Each structure stands twice: as structure tokens, then as C-alpha cells.
Amino acid sequence: MTTISDAPLDDSSDALADSTSDASLARSLARSAQIEADLETHPERYRMLTGDRPTGHLHLGHYFGSLRNRLALQDKGVETFVLIADYQVITDRDEVDSIRERVYSLLTDYLSIGIDPQRTTVFAHSQVPALNQLMLPFLSLVTDSELRRNPTVKAEQEATGGRPMSGLMLTYPVHQAADILFCKANVVPVGKDQLPHLEQTRVVARRFDDRYGRPGDKSAPVFPAPDALLSEVPNLLGTDGTKMSKSRGNTIELRMSADDTAKVLKKAVTDSDRHITYDPVGRPEVSNLLLLASLTTGRDPRAIAEEIGDGGSGTLKKLVTESVNEYFAPMRARRAELEADAAHLREILADGNARANAVADATLAEVREAMQMVYA
Template sequence: MTSDTQLLDDPATGDALADSTSDASLQRSIARSAQIEADLEVHPERYRMLTGDRPTGHLHLGHYFGSLRNRVALQDKGVDTFVLIADYQVITDRDEVASIQERVFSLLADYLAVGLDPARTTVFTHSSIPALNQLMLPFLSLVTDSELRRNPTVKAEQEATGGRPMSGLMLTYPVHQAADILFCKANVVPVGKDQLPHLEQTRVVARRFDERYGRAGDRSVPVFPAPDALLSEAPNLLGTDGTKMSKSRGNTIELRMSANDTAKVLKKAVTDSDRHITYDPAARPEVSNLVQLAALTTGRDPLVIAEEIGDGGSGALKKLVTEAVNEHFAPIRARRAELEADQAHLRSVLADGNARATEIAEATLAEVREAMQMVYG
């Protein structure tokens, strides 16, 4: 059995986050993701997927095309789907919490409106699952301060604040994320390539727990599976101002917007001075972004759309995009309005999801206590 100090400093584990960004590691992750994608078509019952969102604002088209529709597709294939509304993660870097409850139910309305089915998908909130959060204590004993500070999210936060002391919750964010994934023993997590270091931290925690404690009576059987990345090639949608689409920038088209509000936002979208419309993301990112949005909402080729508009200019392009977006999202928005009007139903769905997540988290915590020989009665 490896000693505690050796375990934490072991090059095979201590350098895992750095290695996760290497070309060789990336290629392994891509190959493994492709294998999983193929197997999902045949054996979806083998997989449990976890993903989620922080309730810091309202969901927008970037979320929909980047992740929401993929979650629904995985659910519909038969994958056991868990979606976390990470309300505790809001307070890692924010002081104001007055709007969290409203945003939690806004997220839930979005989830149900786009097609997530509470009978097949477990939607839950961090703060409602005590056993999940209790896993952080043993997990924190498995990582070092320096490892946490090397995590991309923690590093970005530290750089953004100019060295101002960060909260303990922000510093331990990667471990909280590991608890989110491991409490339900999710074995696939949809991520982009830039998020692989985050998932590798979870894999390190899972591996170290089993190396240190194992499963009571049979150390050959791990307590936690090492989750794999399900790499997604999400479309790179820009905001209406031509910069990265972000809730904080106010450049998004929210799922909850009315058709009129959508038209107003798109009317102000940035384009360029060339009247002839082409699809060239590198040379004409703003125009191409609108063409791509029309393509995504109609299922057509962006090159064909651009060619059809031709000399119609940005006015014709914006008109087409507005009509396409509003037509595509009309049934989703209608369903969402019904859901928002029935708060009792939303609360019932969340209560059921929290109850299922709690049952699973308590069973996992019981296994952890047994493995750590901390069962006293």
C-alpha cells in the first residue's frame, strides 16, 4: 500500500492534470470518446451521464445548441441522465444570492421545455443533497493545495481578481465538481476539449480513493468508476455583438425571450460593411455567425443559405435569422410559458429529482464510510 505522502506526490497522479492537456492524452480522450459514442448506440444502459449548469442567469441559444439538445438526445437513447443545478457553485465567486431561487426554477423550466423528461432524467440541486456535499471531506484529503491552484478554473479566478484572496469554496471547486460526478457514479461526462483537466481531477480523486481505501472486503473492486469524457463538437456561436456569447455580456438570445424581443435583439446584431453575404467564419465572423444560426435552426447548409441571400445584405440576413429562430423555438417557448405558470409542478419535479439524488448519494456515502472503516453502529 502506498504511503499518504507518496500517493499525493506520485508522478502518475500528481502530474495528471498537466498531462491531460498533452497531445497524446488528447488523442486518447478523443479515441475513447468515439468508442463510447459507438457503444451508446448499442448499449445505452451501460452509461450514466452527469452534466449541469450554474444558475447565474437565464439559458440562451448557446446553451441550447452547445449542450441542451445533446442532453435530450442522450436521454432519448436510454442513457441514465443526471442534470445538476449547481446552486452552491454560485457562491464560489459571487456575493449576491437573492435571485438564485428564481433562476433555479427558470433553468428547470428551460430543461423541461426543451425535452428533458423527469421520468428519465434526474434534475437536482446541490444544496438539497447533504450526502453529496459530505463526500467533499474525504475527497479533500486526497488532493494538495498546489494541485487545486493548478486547476484551470481556479487559476483563471486568481488571475481575474489580481491576486485578491479567493474563498475556500472557490479553491476547492474542483473537489466539489468531483463529488458531483462521483456521488452517482457517473461514467460519462459531456465536456469540450478545454474541460478535460477538470474531468481528470475527478479521475484522480476516484483513483486515489480506491488506492487508499478500496472497497471493504474486496480491494479489487473499485468504489468509484473513473468517468470518461464524452467530447462534443459544439457550434461556436458568438454573441450578437460579435464577441463570445455570455450571460454577463448581455449579448445573448435567451430561450425565454418572446418573438418580438428576439427580433429586437437580432436587429442590433453586429455585421460588417460588405453587402454581399458569404459564409466565411475566419474572415467574416459576425456575418457568418448569423448565417450559422440560420443553419442550425433550419437544418440547412450555411453555404447554401449565404449563397441564396447573396446581395440581399444584412437586412435580408437578419430577417431570415429572426424568422428561423422564432419558428424553431416557438413550441419550446409555448411549453416554457405553460411550465412557468405552474410553479407547483416545477417544485414537484425538483422535489422528486432531489429525493432520487439523495437516495443515491446516501448509498454512495455509506459505501465510502464502509471502505474507510467509519461505520460505528
């Protein structure tokens, strides 16, 4: 697997500190645009890793924010790995009572939207021992202070209210590095706020090769330094006008029925102005519904607003409900078929786990050889 030329970045803790700067963001955006253009003609050059934590059911924010883009990359011919990050659930949670149901719910959602298990490897974190074993050598390549500067780790530390942070939470960035590097992914779809995580992975990859490399051939790195794919993501709010979040209960889940979707949208927050206009700054709640209608119909939100005019929020909600239900009807029908065949779902996940294990075992063998830890 090859990729287009990539000027090396500074391999130091300064690279991590710089990953959120305006200059770094500009470089990442430029690099992402370069890759996006190359993908159109050379998808075979890329291997992508992405995934989700099974902490709740997927919703419209997930679909328009990432799932739809994953599907597009798969369909372009990019080799794709999708991780169901079940081990990451316990980074900040004490119980996993519903984790089995959530894992299979994620898998069902993936398949219902068009993820093809023949072209995409879907697997569960906990079922790939060699991936997780990479954590040990990788942890030797980072410092405590680097981990504590990671935005996700810092946010978790601030949110604990004095509760001690788990070791798994502290090492979360390195676990993500193992997720990406086990399959030697060279592109990772991320949001701008996740760039520090990806830079940590790049640092781990470079430090491993600097310290160990391939015996007798230091010019051939063991790991690629993965790049970010920073696609534009629509800023969908929750039905209460705040950030869409599973924990806030303000989402429309992909698995919802048409009737349930209608009930949720009927309660969506709007405002007192009967005349409908698209104004994301001045009227965020109304504009959010118009954006949702736009995403599910392909029409411009301003044109939709003009069409509704003085029809008020009732007309707007009716239009959004109809467009959402029509857009997702085929996926929901497919989901119902999949849910009715639990044995088939188990087979798909088992096959994905087996394929991921084969890749992880090969990578771990290379790591052991580079570290001169092959004894037979």
C-alpha cells in the same frame, strides 16, 4: 452498471499536468469516439452527469452547445442526472438574491426543451447533503498545489486583482468530483477546456480506491473513473461578434419572446459588405448569423448565403429571426405552460432532489464502510 474496457491512466499529479497536452487530448478524443459508438447499441452501460450554474438565464449557446446533446443522450436511454449547481454560485459571487428565480428558470428551460423528469433526475446541489459531505474525504486525496494548477482556479486567481480567493473557489475541482462521483457517473459531456476538471475527478476516484477500496474486495472499485464525451460543439458568437456570454448581454435567451428575439437580432453586428458569404475567418459576424440560421433550419450555411446573395444584412437578419422563432416556438409555448404552474415545478424539483438524495446516501454509506467509519 458496466462500461466498455478502459486502459487505466497514470495515477499521479503528472496525469493532471498532462491533461491539456496534445497527446492527452488525442487519447480523450479517441476514447470519446469509442463511447459514442457504443452508446448507439448499449446505452444501458452508461450513467451521465451534467449541469449548469444558476447564474443567469440559458441562451442559444447553451442549447446548441450542450442542452440538445443532453436531450439526445436521454432519448437514447442513457441514465441521466442533471445538476442545478446552486452552491457553485457562491464560489465567486457575494450575493444570491435572485438564485431561487434562476434555479426555477433553469428547471423550466430543461423541461421546455424535452428533458423528461421521469427519465432524468434533475436536482439542486444544496438539497443533497450526502453529495456535499463527500467533499471531506475527497479533499484528503488532493494537494494544495494540484488545486492551484487547475485552469479554472488559476484563471480565478489571476482575475481577482489582489482579492483573496475563497476556500470554496480553491476546492471547486473537488466539489465537481463530488458532483460526478456521488452518482457514480461514468460519462460526462465536457468541452476540451474542461478536461483538467474531469482528470481531477478520475484521480480522486482512483486514489480513493487505492487508499480505501472495498474491505475484503479490493478488485471492485467503489468509484468508476469517468470518461469525457467530447462532442462537436458549434462555435456560436454573441450578437456583438464576441464570445457569447450572459455577463456581456450579447445572448438570445431561450425564454425570450419572438418580438424580443427580433429586437436583439436587429441590433446584431454584421459588416459593410452587402453581398452575403459564409466566411467564418474573414467575416465572423455575418457567418455567425448564417450558422445560427443553419442550426435552426438544418440547411448548409453556404447555401443560405448563396440564396441571400446581394440581399444584405437586412435580409439575413430577417431570415435568421424567422428561423430562430420558428424553431423555438414549440419550446417557448411549453415554457409558458410550465411557468403558469409553479406548484408542478416545485413537485418536479422535490422529486428529483429525493431521487438524488437516495443515490447520494447509498454512495456515502459505501464510502463510510470503505473508510471503516461505520460504528453501529
